[in-house]
Amino acid sequence: MSGNEMTYIQDAFDTNWIAPLGPHVDAFEKELASYVGVNDAAAVSSGTAAIHLALRLLDVKSGDIVFCSSLTFVASANPIVYLGASPVFIDSEPETWNMSPQALEHALYDAIQDKKLPKAVIVVNLYGQSAKMDEIVAICQKFNIPIIEDAAESLGSTYKGKASGSFGKFGIYSFNGNKIISTSGGGMLVSNEGEELNKARFLATQARDYAAHYQHSQMGYNYRMSNVLAGIGRAQLEVLEERVSARRAIFNKYVQELAHVPGITFMPELPETRSNRWLTALTLDEREAGISVEALLSALAEQNIEARPVWKPLHMQPLFEGDKFYPHSDNENISEQLFKMGLCLPSGSSMSEDDQMRVIECIQESLIKAKSISV
Numbered sequence: 001m002s003g004n005e006m007t008y009i010q011d012a013f014d015t016n017w018i019a020p021l022g023p024h025v026d027a028f029e030k031e032l033a034s035y036v037g038v039n040d041a042a043a044v045s046s047g048t049a050a051i052h053l054a055l056r057l058l059d060v061k062s063g064d065i066v067f068c069s070s071l072t073f074v075a076s077a078n079p080i081v082y083l084g085a086s087p088v089f090i091d092s093e094p095e096t097w098n099m100s101p102q103a104l105e106h107a108l109y110d111a112i113q114d115k116k117l118p119k120a121v122i123v124v125n126l127y128g129q130s131a132k133m134d135e136i137v138a139i140c141q142k143f144n145i146p147i148i149e150d151a152a153e154s155l156g157s158t159y160k161g162k163a164s165g166s167f168g169k170f171g172i173y174s175f176n177g178n179k180i181i182s183t184s185g186g187g188m189l190v191s192n193e194g195e196e197l198n199k200a201r202f203l204a205t206q207a208r209d210y211a212a213h214y215q216h217s218q219m220g221y222n223y224r225m226s227n228v229l230a231g232i233g234r235a236q237l238e239v240l241e242e243r244v245s246a247r248r249a250i251f252n253k254y255v256q257e258l259a260h261v262p263g264i265t266f267m268p269e270l271p272e273t274r275s276n277r278w279l280t281a282l283t284l285d286e287r288e289a290g291i292s293v294e295a296l297l298s299a300l301a302e303q304n305i306e307a308r309p310v311w312k313p314l315h316m317q318p319l320f321e322g323d324k325f326y327p328h329s330d331n332e333n334i335s336e337q338l339f340k341m342g343l344c345l346p347s348g349s350s351m352s353e354d355d356q357m358r359v360i361e362c363i364q365e366s367l368i369k370a371k372s373i374s375v
């Protein structure tokens with residue numbers, strides 16, 4: 001927390017707005033919409049809820065298909081299943097680790113052949129890095145398919161000067177505890193189409209018709225953010241830029257100390273994009289480095305340092321067994337390769353320089369040890 005959260009929380013208590021409604025919710029929506037440069041935003045209980053609402057607004061239902069990045073957290077795709085639709089997973093490309101425009105195009109041509117176009121394409125911006133939005137938007141426009149930009153991890157990032165999350169018909173952000181800013185739990189659905197977001201607010205409050213007697217003609221959800229949490233969000237938004245700078249500095253320090261090590265390659269940053277570097281991610285070439293990802297993760301764990309593999313691609317998940325997947329090319333499966341070789345290092349904005357040096361030294365020592373054993 002930044003320190004200013006209690007001021008807003010106190011205000012919520014003083015004015016007795018302890019509800020999923022209230023002035024902080026309205027203000028948080030306006031402030032976030034203005035920060036990312038979109039017309040409107042709807043504050044909800046989670047990023048997952050925001051994706052679910054976006055899919056509902058696009059009329060996704062049983063029997064439909066929705067395209068989704070494969071290399072992501074399961075929350076990107078779960079709402080497709082909530083609605084009885086089927087995901088089709090799209091591989092990554094090596095320059096952003098995000099959705100491969102080439103695989104997307106391939107999948108769309110197949111969908112045309114099958115006479116069944118996807119109702120939406122969910123594009124994820126992994127670890128803060130924006131996907132190749134120009135290419136992806138152009139392909140989707142050609143076939144008139146709406147984009148939902150899953151920017152849960154990329155709030156504060158930009159693509160060609162424009163905020164990540166502002167490129168699709170809908171964008172979503174998450175304020176879960178692990179994200180770059182947090183309300184303990186929460187999310188935001190953004191769009192330039194204010195009418196759509198009014199419908200989202202309606203669905204997110206049990207779809208209660210305009211009548212005093214509790215009338216409902218549609219199925220809704222209890223998905224609104226509370227006024228107390230929106231207060232936390234407002235204070236967090238004030239420090240977002242600082243957080244991005246801190247995370248980028250952490251990334252740069254890792255690069256400075258480790259980039260020259262044979263076998264280590266850091267997650268790239270596409271030219272004309274600015275990643276918030278939510279997590280510092282890298283790939284480890286076992287043959288060159290002399291150590292496997294697993295062995296390095298356990299060497300770090302032995303020193304009480306928590307590092308993680310990258311997301312396990314969704315097309316490899318038991319949950320999605322049988323769902324379609326389009327690789328980057330016939331002989332390149334980028335997401336599987338990144339899963340085999342990738343790891344995320346401790347990247348918290350408040351990590352001290354000493355702590356980071358301890359992580360760096362542990363990695364350096366593990367690699368030296370591995371080399372001396374293999375010689």
Ligand SMILES: *Cc1c(COP(=O)(O)O)cnc(C)c1O
Nearest residue numbers: 046047048073075076152174176
């Ligand atoms: C965290 C995350 C979500 C879900 O957000 P919640 O607020 O936890 O529901 C969705 N997509 C991605 C890529 C995420 O990292």
